[in-house]
Amino acid sequence: CTEGLLDLKNPNLLTTDTYWETKDDVMSAFAATYSLLRDVNGGYWGVRGVELTNGRGDDFFIRNDVKDLYQFSTFTNAPDNGVVTNIFNNCYRGIFRCNQILENIAEIPMSEEERAQLIAEAKFLRGLNYFHLVINFGDVPVRLQTPQSQEEYYAAKSPAEEVWQQVFQDFSEAKAGLPLEYPAEWTGRATRGAALGYLGKAYLYHEDWDKAEAAFSELMQAPYQYDLTADYADNFTAERENNEESVFEIQVQDVGGTNPWDVGSSNEALGVTTAQEFAPAEVAGWFEAYPTDKIFNAFQEEKTPGGDFDKRMYVTLVWDYPGAMYYNRPFSEFKSEFGFQSRFRKYQNWQNDNEGRFISNINERALRFADILLMYAEAVTMQGKPQEAYEPVNRIRQRAGLSVLPAGFGEAQMMAEIQQQRMLEFCREGLRFYDLRRWGLLQEEIMSSDKVGRQFLNVQKHAWFPIPQAELDNNPEMEQNPNW
Amino acid sequence: VSGTVADSSGAPLPGVSVLVKGTQNGASTNADGSFSLQNVAGGATLVFSFIGYQAQEVPVNGREVINVTLQQDLQALDEVVVVGYGTVKKSDLTGAVASVKAEELATEGLNTVAKALQGKVAGVTIESAGGDPGMGTRIMIRGVGSLNNNNPLYLVDGVPVPDINNISPNDIASIEVLKDASAAAIYGSRAANGVVLITTKSGEAGKTQVIFNANAGVQRLAKKIDVLNAQEWASVSNAAHDAAGLPRLEIAEDPALLESGLDWQDEVYRTAPVQNYELSITGGNKGSQYSVSGGYFNQRGLVKVTGYERLNLRVKSETTKGRFRFGETLLLSQESWTKMPGGWGGQGGNPVGSAVKMIPVFDIYDTTAVGGFAGAYGPVLNVANPLAQLHLEDIRNRSTDIVLNFFGEVELLPGLSYKLNLGYNNTHGYDYDYERRYQVGTLFTHQTNDLSEDRSHRRLLMLENTLNFTREFGKHSLQALAGYTMQQNRLRTLWGSAIDLPDGIKVLDAAASNPATGGNLYESALLSMLGRVVYSYDSRYLLTASFRRDGSSRFGDENRYGNFPSIALGWNISNETFFDSFSQAINRLKLRGSYGVLGNQEIGDYLYSAAIASNINYVTGADQHKWFGAIQTAFADPDIKWENSSTFNIGVDLGAWQDKLTFTADYFIKRSTDVLLNVPIPGSTGAVGNPVVNAGIIENRGLEASLGYSGGKGDFNYDVYGTISAINNEVERLGTGTQQIFGGQPTHHGSSTTLTQAGGEVGAFYLVKTDGIFNSEEEVQAHSKNGTLIQPNASPGDIRFVDANGDGSISDEDRVHAGSAFPDFTYGLGFNAQWRNFDLGLFFQGTQGNMIYNGFRQDIDGMNLEINYSKATLNAWTPENHTDFPRAVINDPNYNTRTSDRFLEDGSYLRLKSLQLGYLFPAQALERIGAGSLRVYLSFDNLFTITGYDGYNPDLGRTGSILNRGVDYGHVAYPLARTANLGVQLQF
Structure with missing residues (x-):
């Protein structure tokens, strides 16, 4: 009679045995995956993410309060840097959650259209996390399944090229399955346009200029309806969120609990700090x-x-x-x-x-149509067609109140203009450092700036983050990045 | 014939039976110990007897007044030792059991039980939790056998309790520490870390006693951290900014204008009172005995605002009627804490940390600011004004605890009895945290009044059925036990929080915004069968064997049950006839040996199943509403099973010259297998947190000994005692074999200091090594490999680090073994003496050979953060003055402040833990007030500490992960107090 005494199920939480039964479970899983994007510690658009993506730029200074931030912004960071570690881990948390959705969705009752759409959404999120990993760390492990045994906890690095191929594949498959838009209650989730925009961006970073051009030009036409907002300021206020310029946007709002640092609890406030x-x-x-x-x-x-x-x-x-x-x-x-x-x-x-x-x-605009226009301009210029860059560059300039460009720009001149416009257009949007690296201008631009710590820049080393020390400590298969 | 009977201290003994030998003529002494007898022949003999005292026969020899002093029967007191589910005669004991009796604690005026054990029991490590009033201690028995939970199992009158902090030391009759497997095996799966049995005081038949104890004292900070005054700080800060080529801080611009500024430590600490009152009444007759006591303890903290209060009430009684015996213990306690807040964000830490790091140029008060406190402004680190922290956030915790034990026993046959034991422990916890609105300097703003309240209800229910059989057949003596027991634990929590309360209203209902609630339930159960045989032949050859089978809900179906056997043998050599010739000198000599297997299940509940974590929420929709999120975030190992530890123990007990000299020594090998552990897994798995798996083998080998000697001459008596223990810890296997577990974060953002891996010990220090200072640019250039600089960012005055792995650069890969947090040995040394009515007690305690990582120093020696710095920074390297302390440079390009052996210090210490001087009033002087005895004493705690350690206290008392044990996480510590107490012990 007392045998049953020992059969205690966790009364607080569902377990993996009892979850993954309904579509609602999948939807909650998506919330938990999106949630990572604004996570206060490791979210790419949470406070630390914004500090990390901007902090190394020649346009940005971080004061000596949080040592970890100060150190990477002054190029004196070491692999034990907590902020970098959190960003790395957070990306993999997203990937783990996407993989769970992908592994469990097959058995859950729903229509095939719904299923295809949700699979595409999971692939978008996975692709996005791999994109962030590869542009920050280079070679990283590609994990497409959840670990089933202790041995599978330890994975070796894949070459960056393999990561890129996964990014292309995830974004391509996401694009094929995602809807153009959502009903109002779901505004903010990844759309087909978001997948296409990120696919093009990934091609651009990978210097596949023609593929990038194709993706962006597709996005600049119907059925896509993206446009620049008339007022540049509308992209950075809480009033005009998810507007016509927004291709992908991180949703934040002071709803939920009282404490923005209480991650993963009902007491967590869902804004950003x-x-x-x-x-x-x-x-x-x-x-x-x-x-x-x-x-x-x-x-x-x-x-x-x-x-x-x-x-x-x-x-x-x-x-x-x-x-x-x-x-x-x-x-x-x-x-x-x-x-x-x-x-x-x-x-x-x-x-x-x-x-x-x-x-x-204020929602963080992760991918704006302005970025699409300038990336398109860059993709065509890099293919020797600077004349095709005029129209998008002028749209950006005109909104800024600047005159249209004079005719006759050659490739180099047009690239310089695009570089200048990107610098101004996207300041504080986490793109500058990565752009400079793509253009091979890190050394030149940082050294010519008033950035504190520029004398410690060693481009070979600091162009990439090191693999976090904790990952090296706990993963015998892992190797440190070169120059670290 | 008339007279009085007194004990050896001169206190009258009431209730002593006085009998004319060979007759029925007798009487008892009255309250003042006097008696009178009629019709006593001049040649008769009087027999004086009293429980607990040696009977005495006194020939009358024609006298009319006979005054007698009875000696306590020490033999009788020593004879029985409490072990699990019963008692055994000390002479029959085969296991390693240390026993501390009430009288060893009585004279100390102690306020917590754990402190009472410190240094007294060989093999038991008590690390204090610093000076935080009402905080517990870390008790470790025989080293670190688990990476999880190294707390022993505590039982109070048979009821398992989570800690023993709420027990008043004056209620304790004895504390038994079961150290080896033989002694502890009867507790099976919960005993791997040892067992502490606390028996509270019982009444004695025929002896009604009222005892009142009181003490009151003051506590002062034992040690201050030496930091800079305002002027000194400004000059160091300016040097650091100049070296980095950065503009000086405005507040430091003109050091000459600054005076010494505020000493924040002086502002935060106070001389704090402590007081304790206890009253106990005991008594009874042959059939029933009772003991009732109550107490009140109040300790204000050294840190302003903080404090602790405890109320105790205890009732214990026992009744025997025919074949039946009933009894109960009821303990009620209420503890209240006023705590200091933790960090307010940023790196200042709690008020203790802020008091050290806060720059001395800032002010305490600002009457114009919301909340009334000033604070830091300008580009400095986010360190809060510690007084603002203390006064603007109100944190109170309360714990109301009920321990109830009830038993009924019936003698079924002579020697065979059945006992039903019911145990119940109920704890109501309540936490209150109110943070009022404030503006403290420019860095800390809190716009609303916020409140959060937590309630928890923990309940333990225990049911034990045991059969006991005791029989002596000629030279054979047998004691057997069989039992079936069940235990259920349940914890339910509920919390609520909200913001924006009107000023002065402190209830959640008044809050205007963001209400949130939550709650959880945790349950676990344990089902066990147990048995034990204690056999002795002719008091010479001893055998104890025990077995327990436990079933635990904490493991999956397959691994639910564990078996825990043990066997022990003993040989009382001193009872052998061949020993007779030595017995003049050596009255007691016993050899013991034991082997047994114990378990550990102290992991959380439900860890064998992977849970779906909820409330990982996001925002969605045009209306930006909350989108509830839930998913598996961590891994679980469904196959986790019992952690086993097998202990081999060999020991010797010796008593010489009628136990004037006593000696006990034990050697043990304790091997823990399938150690349950949160194995850190790579972040690239995507898991939040680490799964618990059976991942290792840890071995502890140790030697422990205690020695005591009592002597005296005439009016002068003394005893000396000492304990020593040495433990060697080794991790044999861990996780995958090459598994490395890093731990011991020393500062708010610092990297780990300790490494646990196969072949080493738990939490060994692994640090980058320093190799002096670069005194010139040539030296920087010379530190190179294959023509490339090893430290390219270094300048003269920076630290030269050792490139241990030879890869041409300095990184955490260069960490090497740098020392141990385990002492070579720990020791305690005590001395007690009485001369006439005066007594003196001294107790020293210490460790030798352990290292401490000083996290505080890593921050304040740094000169890379905008905080106050240590005095040592005044001696920083400059081109003119080459020292061994690195240069001041605010951006620290060489990373001089990295986690390295620069901050590792020798943690050995010797402390005069207590000193006490007492005076016992002579009996005659007390007659007027009708008191039996009166003693007053003056005692001092922590009078001095001899140590090379720079931090507040080498006895770190860091709780939490065992991997942090030797790491001083100074910025959230609570320093130690030096205490003086005046006490009175009155007995009627």
Whole structure:
């Protein structure tokens, strides 16, 4: 009679034996996979992710508060860097969760169309995580199944090329199965356009110019309806989220619990803390990051035909111009701790009085149509067709209030223009360092900037992150990246 | 004939039976120990007898007044030792059992039980949890056998309890520590880390006793960390910025204008009172005995605001009627803590950490700020004002605990009895955390008043059926036990939190926003059969054999049951006839040997099944609503099974000159197999956290000994005692064989310090080695391999690290074995003396040969963060002044502050743990107030510590993972107090 005493099932949680029964289970699994994208510790668009993708750029300064951030931003990081470790792990968490969905979905009752769509969505998310791994770490293990035994915990690196092929395959298959759009209650999930946009981006990073061009040009036509927003600023506020320019967007909102750091609990607030970390001390911020004076000056190189600043400069930065307001105070009331002339306005809640509750509601735009246009321009230019880059580049310029380009740009001239526009258009959007690496300009651009720590840059080494020490410690199959 | 009877201290003994030998003529002494007898012949003999005292026969010799002093019967007190599910005669004991009796604790004015054990029992390591009032201690019996949980099993009057911190030391009759497998095997699966049995005091027949104890004292910080004053800080900070080519901090610009600034440590610490009151009443008659006691203990913390309070009530009684015996123990306690908050985000840590790291130029108060506190501003590290932390966040915990044990026993046949034992333990926990709105400097803002409340209810239910058989046949003596037991544990938690409460209202219902709740339930069960035989032949040859079979819900179907046998042999050499010629000198000599298997199941519940974690939420929809998320996030090993530890033990007990000298020594080999462990798996698996698997073999070999000597002459008596133990720990196998487990994070962001791997010991220090300072650019250039600089970012004044793996660069791959957190040996040394009515007790305790990683120093010796620095930074290397302390440079390009052997220190120490001076008032002086005895004492704890260690306290008391054991995580520690206490012990 007491035998049953020992048969205790976990009353708190479902187990893998009892999960994966219904479509609802799959949908919850997707939430848990998307959730990683804004995770406060390791999410690519959580606060640490934003600091990591931007921190090494010549346009970005991170102060000496969190040692791990300071170290990679000044090229003095070591493999034990906690932030880098978290980003690495978080990508693999996403991959593990996608693989679970892919392995379990076959048996779950639903229509075949639904199933195909959800498989495509899982592949998009997996592809996205592999994309982030390969552009940050290079060679990494490719895991397409969940480990079934202890032995399978340990996987060796695959060459970056193999990772790229997986990225192409996942995004291609995702594109084939994803819908063009979702009903309003599901706004924000990956669409066919998102898969196609990332596929093109991956080809561009891989320098498959023709394939990149094909993907982007497809995306620039019907049935896709993407367009630039009339106002550049609409891309960085909580008001016009998921707008016509948004190809893929990370959804954040102060719903849920009270604490943005309480990851994986009902008490977790689902906003991001980035705006609070970047805001000035005077408005409850931690001033962790500043734009360098290099980017401040770069914005001033070309004025509008009316002699005003580039419209994007007002949206991206705030500085001491007549009437400059920031958090409802004159900008001149703020003190610059490190002597930089401007601060970030982009993605800040600067129209409020302060960043008080740590939590920002502004969705992070992961992939904007502006990026598609400039990547298209780059893909055609790199194939010797700079004339075809005019139209997209001019769209970007005109929205910024700049005049159209004069005719007759050669390849090199057009590339220089694209490089300049990308620098200005995407400041604080985590692309600069990766662009510089693609263009072979890391050394030149960083050394010519006022970036703190530039003297420690060793391009061979710092172009890539090292494999995290914890991964090396716990995975006997793993090897460190070259030069680390 | 009349007279009085007193004990050896002169206190009158009431209830002593006085009988005229060979007659029925007798009487008992009254409350003041006096008696009178009529019709006593001048040549008669009086017999004085009393339980617990040696009977005495006194010839009358025609006297009319006879005053007698009875001696305590030490033999009788020593005779019985509590073991699991019963007692055995000490002379029959075959296992390694250490026993601490009430009288060894009584004189100390101690406030917690665990501290009472420190240094007294060989082979038991007690590491204090620092000075945090009401915090527990880490007790480890015979080293580290598990990587999981090394806590022993605690039983209070037979009821398993999670810790013993809530027990008042004055309620304890004896503490038995079951160290080897033979002694502990009866507890099977929970005994691998040893067993601590606590028996509370019982009443004595015919002796009504009222005892009142009180003590009160003060605590002061035993040691301060030496940091810079404002002026010094500014000069170091400026040097560090200059060296990096970065602008100086505005607040440091003109050091000459700064004075010494604030000493934050002085502001945070206080002289804190501690007080303790206890009253106990015991008594009874032949059939029933009772013991009732109550106490109140209040300790304010050294750190302002913090404190601890404990209320105890205990009732214990036992009744024998014919063949039946009934009894119960009821312990009620309520503990309340006011705790200091942890870090407020950023790297300052708790108020102890902030008090060291906070820059001395900042102020404490700012009446214009919300909340009233000032704080750091400017580009400095996010270190909070420690006083603001203490006052703006209110953290209170309360634990209400009921321990109930009830037994009924019936003698079925002579020598055979059945016992039913019911145990119940119920703990209600309550945690309250209120954080008010504030603006502290520019770095810490909290715009709303927030509240969170947690409640937990833990319940243990235990049912034990045992049959006991005791019989002596001629020279054979047999004691047998068989039992069937069941135990259920249940923990239910409930929490709620919300933000934006109106000022002054501190209930969740008043909150305006973000309400959240949660709760969980954990259950486990254990079903067991057990048996034991204790046999002795002629008190010379001894045998104990025991067996337990446990079934646990914590494992899957296949691995649910475990068997735990043990056998032990003993030989009382001193009872052999051939020994007679030595017995003048050596009255007791016993050899013991045992072997047995124990288990450990102290892992969480349900770990054999992979769970679906929930509330991994995301946001979706045009309306941006919460999207509930759930998925498997971690791995589980469905095949996990019992952790086994087999122990071989050999020991000797010796008593010489009628036990004036006592000596016990044990040697053991404890081998733990299938060690359950969270094996770190690669992050690339995608798992959050690490699965528990049976992954290793760990062996502990150790030698432990205790020696005591009592002597005296005339009015002067003394005893000296000492314990020593040495343990050698080795991991034989781990995980995949090449598995390496790194642990021991020393600072907020620092990398690991310890490595556990096959061939080494648990948590050995593995660190990059330093090799002095580069004194010139030539030396930097010379540190190269194949023409490439090993440390390309180094400049003169930076540290030269050892490229141990020879790959031409410095990285964590260069970590090498750097030392051990295990002492070569630990020891305790005590001395007690009485002269007339004065007594003196001294107790020293220490460790030798262990290393400590000083995490605090890694931060404050760094000069790479914008915090206050250690005094040692004043001696930093400069081109003019070559020292062995690296240069000041704020961006630290050479990574001088990396985790390295630079911060590893010798952790050996010798501490005068306690010193006590007492005075016993003479009996005559007490008669007026009607008291039986009165003793006053003055005691001191932690008077001095001899150590080379730089941190607050070499007795780290870091709880949590065993892999962190030797790592001083200073920024969230609580330093040690030096205490002076005045106490009174009054007995009626």
